Each structure stands twice: as structure tokens, then as C-alpha cells.
Amino acid sequence: MGKHGSLSRRLGAFALIMVVMVLGLGIRLVDYQVVRAEQIREESFKSRSITQTLPALRGQIRDSSGQVLARTVFRYDVNAAPKNVGSIFKTVDGVRTERTVEQIVLELAPLVGLTPEELTARLAGDGEYSNLAKKVDAETYNAIRELGIPWIYFDPFADRLYPNGAVAGNVLGFVGSDGVPLAGLERQYNTCLAGIDGQETFERSAEGVRIPTSNVTTQPTQNGGTLNLSIDANLQFFAQQVLADTVNDLGAQWASAVVVEVETGRLLAAAEAPSVDPNDPAASDASDRGSKIFQAAFEPGSIMKALTTAMVLDTKTADAFDKVKAPDYMKLDFAGGWIKDSFGHEPYNLTLGGVLRFSSNTGMSNFGVKIDKETRHNYLQKFGFGSVSPLRFEGESSGILHDYKDWDKMTNYATTYGQGISVTGIQMAYAYQAMANDGLRLDPILVENCVSDDGTVLYQPKQNSTRVVSKETANLNINLMEKVVEFGGVGQNAGIDGYRVAGKTGTAQIKDGSGYGSQFAISFYGVAPAENPKFVVGVTIYKAVGVSNSLQATFPFKAIMQQALKSYRVPPSTSKSPDLPSGKYGEVETRS
């Protein structure tokens, strides 16, 4: 029995050890699986899992034909870890080759835009980080990657590219190096363009490979929408070319040109010079980085007369045949008040057509002041003056239209010929649009819509219209404005072969302190073809050196209008402008 006894004792001891071990494991198990389970799971998940922000790509800005004016591209910062810098060894077919740091530096230096000496200096030391180049393009990035240098790494980031440079740059605005929009439409429509960043969490192995069955919690990325503009990039480029030329020739401070599609109110071009290249806004003066068409208000001068004549016709104060006295100098009914015309002449007897054609200040005010101040003020408001346009462009000016009760005796006269009021280019262009569109002013359209990737329309402006003058008034007024281009000394230069053009010149003195200085804002605003207007083109040239009449504004007007008519295939006019009096004594003029 002794043998049996020792066997069962040993078995007993074995069982006991087993029980103790199982118990031990059990306690551990309970500790891991129940007591500290949550904590351990979390720790382990943390060490394996990685959360990535999936940046939303900023949407494109396109012109009316789909040409991309702004797109998002990737740029790369090139960095090195100096402490790892060393030769690269490679074994090809059993042959071990070495590329020394010196050799690598010679290959790398031109790619990062440094001299070999500068590059060597940046690679010195034993730091983890040394920047070699910022914002290199994809081509350079690929070239550097092909060198296969293990101690070079890249930080990619999204950047903004404007493929057409300064074309519409002043309207587009630009984006700062941190991706924050700083000006223009980029800023105004940021909500639609920016999109929403996504997030993704997954687990990965030691080699960085995603574990296939691991949980992925993703907040989907919503890329920015595409902003579609009414701008015609080709026409815009042409207009900018013309203006750049003009500003260079005349030494002007700036020039602007607006092209409006009459029947739709779409803004086809909003060009200015100097312009800003949104790829490199720092290259332009801070004052040239915005859009003067929206932000700069100026006293319009005689381009306003074509609106005053419409008021006279619309209120039936006079018709196209009624005449007023128009001397070259006229004393007013208050002390120290006088008005004179821009040139000396014998006393004329002018019709409304004659007032426009000779651009007579005296004649215009004699017609204009027959209408009471309040009525004229209301017309000016309906034409869109004194308030920002519905576009609400960044920093848009409302111009200055004083309450009629605050008009002093001089302002009462001066507003009829465009002094004592200040306007923006966009306001004046749409006042002319109203005239061209049978008296109905349409809200300007610059942004057609903003559309997401899947075609959902995220934003679309609502277009309202304002009845300013009657259809008859508008059409007759356009006929009167044709006389400027048919017979006007300066206006004739705005004529385009084959087309009936209606328009008005403007030479406005610029306020210099309290009085008027010797510098001018010269303009030509016009429409064509007069019998069925398709386009309004408005050109303003500000502070041209030594220029005191509007002749120089007619050339850019003509060039841009001609280009618009040509590129939109508008057939030439087949009719003639009706015979309406525009002569010195109210007679009908005929072309010699």
C-alpha cells in the first residue's frame, strides 16, 4: 500500500499545484478581463490606432464657360532630419555602391533652390528637423523623391492655384499661406468653397499597414463646392490687356472696365488695372489688391447726364424737341453761384439730345432743376445710387447720395451733371443697364451658383428687378445717347463700324481737399447695339497725367465693346438712328 500511498500523495500535490496555478491564472484573467478590461483595451487601441484628419479640398472657382480660375493643388515642404544624414548604400546585383553626402548634396541642391554650400549648412548638426525648401510643386517633389534619400521627408499641404493669374484677380481675391481666405469672392463665399474636413480612425500594424478587420470610424469628408461665376475669362483678359495698356500710356492711377449683359444682368467682365495676381498678392500694392469697381467711389461727372435726361423725359418735364438756353457760362440764382461748360461757345439753344451731344452743364441743369429735388433723388435711388449692390462684395462702397433735404443750392444744380454725388463703377454700369433694358434695372449677377460635388446647388442668388423709367423713356433716351456717338466731338471716337452705339462721355474733376483739383476721372459708358442693346460697357480712368478730357476713355470703350460684340457674334445693325434734334439750336444734325 506504501507505493499506492506515495502515488496518491504525489497526485494530490500535483492537483494542488494545478489548482493554485489555475486559480492564479483565473485571478489574473478576471483582473485583465473584468477589473481593468476597459483601461487595457483603451491603451492597446491607442497604441495601435491612428486618427487622421482628411482635409476637405477647397472647391474650384470657374468662369461662365467652365474655365478654372482657382483650383486646389498640393504643395510640399521639404525637410531633412540632420541627425540621420549620411551616405546611402545600395546593393545592386551583389555590388555595393555608396553615394556620399557630398554627391547627394550636389544632386539635391538645385531641386530645393539652394547652393550646395547653403544646403550643407542646413544638413549640419544632429537635430530632427531642418527645413530645406517650402512650397515646392509636385514636379520638384517627384524629382526629389526619385533621388531616394531616406533622411528627407515631405509635408504635403493644400494650396491655391490661379491658373489664369491676374485674370479677374481683383474680384477673385486670394487665400493666405495658412489657407485662410483674405479677400474677394474667396472670402465672401468661403462657407461654400471650404467644405468640411473628414476624420478616420483605424488600427495599424507595426509596419504601418492597416489591420484589415480593424474598426474604422469615419466622418466623411465633404469637399468644397464649385463657385460658378458669370465672368467670361477671355473677355475679362482682353479688357485687362486694354486697361493695362491704357494705364501705362496715360500714367493713370487706375482704370476700370465693366461689361454687363443687358438682358440678364450678368457681369461678364470686371476688369481693372493695376490688377492683382492672386498667386502672388504681395507683388501688388495693398491698395490694388481689392476691386475698385466695387470699392472706389468717384464723382461721375457728365456720364450722369444721360440719366438726368431720362428723368426729364420720364417725368414729362420736356420731350426730345423742347429746348433750353445753354450759354457757356451761367450765373445762378444765389450769391457766388455759377456754372460753366467745358468749352467756350456762343449761347446755344439745346434739346435734350443737344445737351448730351455737347455735354452742356448749363443746358443740363436748366432742364434738370425743373424737376423737384425729391423726385430726382428718388430716381437716383432707383438707378441704384447711394446703396451697395445686392452683390455685397467685400468692402463694397455705397457711394455718396445725400438726402435731398441736405442738398445745398449748388448741389441742386450739380447733381444733374454728376457732381455732388459719388458712385461706384458697378452702380453706374447697372444704371446704364436699366436704360438699355427698357427701363428695368436687374440685380447684378456675379456668382451664378455654388454647386457641390454631387451636383447639389448650395447657393444661388435671387435676382430682383427695379422699374426705373418707362420703356418709352428708356428707348428714346438711348436714341438721344446715340447722338453723342454720332455727332459729339469726343463721342465720335467711341463709334464702332457697322453698329449703332449709344453712350456718354464724362470728365469729372476730382475733389482735392475742399475744392476741385486739376486731376480728373474720365469715363465713357455706353451700350450697343442701340436698337437692341446687348452689352453695357463702362470705362473709367482715374487721374491720368495731364488728361483733362474724356477722349482717352473712348478708345478702351470701343476696343472692349467691339470685342464683346465680336465674341458673342452680335450681328451688325441694319437700321439707322432716328432723326432727333441735337444741334446747337435744336436742329436735326446730319452726317456730312
Next chain:
Amino acid sequence: MAVYMVSQAQARQLRPKMTAGLIFVAGIAVVLLGQLVLNMILTQDAYHLRSLKLEKRDLTTQVQILQEEVDSLASPQNLADAANRLGMVANPASVLLDIENDKVFGKPRPASAANAAVASANLVANAAMGTVSDFSEATVASAEVSESVETEKPAASGLVLEQGLIPASPTR
């Protein structure tokens, strides 16, 4: 530990069944093997996925490079400059043909640099313009002469001539 006495028939009955054991072991083996294969496929796919993603990244980069090149070549600045180098002048006089009514609108007039409304060369800044069309009257002429000769110049002023075509635009 107890020892029992049993008959032979009973003993035979008590002996574990060989087939059941085999089925059991084979079952486990199949399951394990299946899991192994599945794991291998999944892991392999994970690596495959990763390599495809890298390839996609490379291709995306390639697309971006080409897109930027196209952008630059298509920019009005480049076109204006290229046209100007070829001696082209914009003709402001528009002439339209009405095919239905056999009518000609406008008077055809030759374009001349003297009455062109605007300077032909580009005046509008574009810092994004990298690749430009590298042809002028001289290069086009030389392209006609050197037909079927493949010329390759250094990248800086690179110009690759293809047979009888207008010179392809070089990269940078």
C-alpha cells in the same frame, strides 16, 4: 484510482471510436487551415491595398503635374505671348456670315499691328505660368526645315520636335 472488471464485448464498446476522433481532428485542422488561408488573403490584400494606394498617390501627383502644365499652356497670358511671337495680330473688325440668307455682315479688313486695339503681347501678370509654348516664327520655320529630325535640347530651353508637327511644348 479504481480498477473495474469488464467483459470483452463491453471493452470493445468502450474503446474510443477511431472515425469520430479522425473527423474531429480533421475538422479542427480544416477550420484552422481555413482561418490561416483567410488571414493570409486578408493580409495580402492589405499589402496590396497599400501598394495600390501608393500608386494612386503617385498617379494623382502625376495628374497634378500634367494639369498644371495644361493650365499654364492654356492660360490667356501664354496664348497671347505665343500668338504675338508668331506675329499674329488681333483683328478688331468683326465680319459675320449669315449662311441661311447668304449675307455678309461687316466689312472684311486685313488686321494690322498699326490699328490693333491692344498690344498683342501679354500685360497681365501670372505667377502660376510655368510651362510656356515655345514657338516663334523662327522655331516654326526650323521645324519645317528639320522635318524628321528629332532634336532634343537641354531642358532649360527644351524643344522636342516631332515629325512635321508644330513643336511640342517642353516641360519647364
